[in-house]
Structures are given as C-alpha cells and as structure tokens.
Amino acid sequence: MAKLNARDEARRAAREVDGNNRADYSEALERGLLVLTAFDHTEQRLTQAQLARKLELPRATVRRALLTLTHLGYVIPDDKAYRLGPKVLALASAYLTTNPVSHVLQPVCDSLAEEFQASCTAAVLDGAAAVMIARALPRHALPIGQGIGFQVPATRSALGLVLLSGLDEERRHRHLVAHSGLDDAALVALEAKIAEVATAGHAYVAHDVEAGFHSTAVPLRRWDGTAIAALNVGTSVERLSEREMHERVLPALRETADKLQSQLV
Template structure:
C-alpha cells in the first residue's frame, strides 16, 4: 500500500494536480463520462478499456455509481440512469447564462424559423447550454448538454478566438482535428487562420464541416468588460440557401442580440 500511495503521489506531481487531488474521485468521474451516445451501455471489460483503468478499479467505481443510483446494471451491462441529469441540472440552475440565453434562443428561433443555440467552451469541445428550434421541426431530444468539437464549429471558432493566443494554441494542440464530415478542415494552419478570421471579423461561418448539409453562423457573447463568456448561433440547412444568404440574413440580427445581451452577462 505505501508503494501504491507513493506511485499515486508521483503521478499527481507529474501531472501538476497537487497533493489534494483525489485519484478515486477522478477515476469515478472518468467512468461516468465514458458513457454517451455511442456507448449507451457497456460491460465492465468495455468500460475498463475505454477509460484505460484496471478492471478492479472500474468494478469498484461502477459498484459505487450503482449504489448511488447514477448507473444501473442487469448483471452484465451497465448504463446511466436519469439521476445523472441532476449533475447537469445543478449546473444549469446555478449558471445564470443558461437562464438568460434559453428564452432568448427560443424567441430568436421562432422569429427566424431556424435552430438557434448558445454554447460555452469546455476544453476542446463546445457544450450547448441553451437551444431553440422552430415548432415545425420535430425533435424528441434536447440539444442542451450536447458536446461537439470546437475546431470545426462556428460556435467553437468564435469561442476559441476569444481565448488568449497561448491558451488557444494549447487547446488546439491537446485536441487534434479529425474528420467529422467530408468538408471538415483538418489542416492545423488553416484552422488557426479561420479562428484568426473569426477574431478579426467578429463572427464565424462554418459550411458543412460539423454536420453534412448544415451551415452555421455564430457570434461571441461578451460581458461588460469585453470577455467572451459564450457564443450565439443560428443554423440553416443547405437547401434553404447559400452561406452568403445565411450571413447576410442573420449576422445583423445575431450582432444586435449580442449587444443587447452584454449588460446581462456576468
């Protein structure tokens, strides 16, 4: 046991986590986050492989999560339970951004007849914190909480553009690009140029890089001191018009919304 504790301490020091870092909690959260749309249920062995941890460690984490009600099992397969949503609802309830932006996205979507969303940056991903869509579009699932890669989304590019240069470089280095659609830009230099353009233009327009047949336009949402705290987006299916139509039709509206929202963003 002392040797294992020494090894844990060495790992914490190497990772820069500090002496108060709880390895057990980190491993439990890694197991919880291993589940998702592409891994709705997994065996113990599959979970251990995904999180790259020993089976004994994952077994204890899963047992704890089952006992707490966040995970359920039929004896072989493990899956998340609705109780996990308490974690998300806690964030959404405590985060004033969601409360402000959700009704705004709903009104804006109804006005333009297109999906409207807001997101924040989390590492190399964007996370939707508000979403609205026209009533004519049937969608049985919510987009709130959905994660997408930042490098190839309009929301992500304006959020990355809002970071200090060194921080942006670190995020891009830690999260290499990968093909999401045939149109996804994969060249790191060109990706950086597009982020730089988003910074200088004050908006980003992405054409089918994150979803085939879908274009997206986003502007940064800045609080009173100019810091980017979120991004606002309008999307359009490609058959409704060109990228130019999307920009000319909705950019003035998005900019007006960003200006109106600035005093409310803390």
C-alpha cells in the same frame, strides 16, 4: 503504479502548467467523472471492458468507479453492462438552475429560432467540445440527445471555433495541445484558422459537423468584454443560403450579442 497513457500525461502536464498542486488533485474523482461522460446516445449501455477500452483506463479502475457510481445512483447495472441512472439529471439541473446565463439565453434562442425557422444554440467550451446550455428548434419536437447538454466538436463547429477564439493565444495553444490530438502542422493551421475567427468576430462552418448543414456563430461577452459563451443559428443549406446566413442571420446574431452583454455577468 500503472504507467500513464498519453492523454493522462497531457492532463498532468496541463495541471502543472496551470500551477496547481498535484497533491491536491483527485485523479480518482476525475476518472469517475470520465466514466459518467463516456455514455452518450450512441452508446447507452457499456460494459466494464468497453469503458476501459474507450477511456484507456485499467479495468480495475473502471470497476471501482462503477461500483461507487452505482452505490450513489448515477449508473445502473443492466445485465452485464451499465447505463446512466436518472440521478445524473440532478447534476444538469443544478447547473441550469444556478447559472443565470442559461436563464437569459433560452428566451433569446426561442426568438431567433422562430424568426429564422432554424435551430439556435448557446454553448460553452468544455475540453474538446462545445456544450449546449440553451437551445431551440422552431415548431419541431427536440430530438433526444440533441438538446441541452449535447456536444459538438470544438475544432469543427462554428460554436467551438468562436469559443476557442475567445482564449488568448497562450491559453488557446495549451488547450489545443491537451484536447485536439493534432500533429504540429495541423495544430499550426488550426491556430491560424481560429485567429481569423477572432479577427472577424464570427465563424461560419458548412458540412463539417453534419453534411448539408451550415451555421454561423458569434461570441457572447459579459459586461467587462470577456467572452463567456457562443451563440449560433444553424440549418440546412436548402432552408437558408450561405448568402442569407451572412446577410440576414449574422447581423441579427451580432445585434443580439450586443444587447445581451449588459445582462451577462
């Protein structure tokens, strides 16, 4: 059996901490899904060798996953490389059509985007990323690759910091150990920053994800107070100043989150 790399060791350790039976966990399925998520708007075509390097998996493992995904229609051979097939849209469609949160949040994003002439996004935490489940841009065509399903780094974005602040300290620590890749000193500093976000009830980030762009985000809580998503407004620093983000946008986000709580289950 091949030796596990550091990432897989961390995942296996996390499963053991969570109390899951290792015998019930399908690493083959996990690695097949990792292959699917390796593609993005900057790497639309990948070879077996590129996927193996990117995922730190044996080429034989990647080859088996690609053959299976090709047979099922989720990836398509393209010369000596592979690209995602249209069938992957069925996975996103199933999530969006069965998730009532997305239905509730999209009209809210549309309204806030129009009010502030800025992007408005709702996201959930997925590993190292905040994944958009609703998004609106005012009077602009939505850029390909930056709509629903687009990801931003959880530890550097307002959305992600708010989502991480919704975890209790123990779960947050385990999550960051598994997904951040930081050394001990950096991890302590990040946990302190997230604790400040939890206390403040919002996050403000400027220039970290994209130069010249800033955003503020608040948690979205369901009826029992559990944080399940985050909502933000983001724009260029020229369109809205930092002061406007704090004095105009943040109160609107908080008011919206309060109104939504009874609708989120």
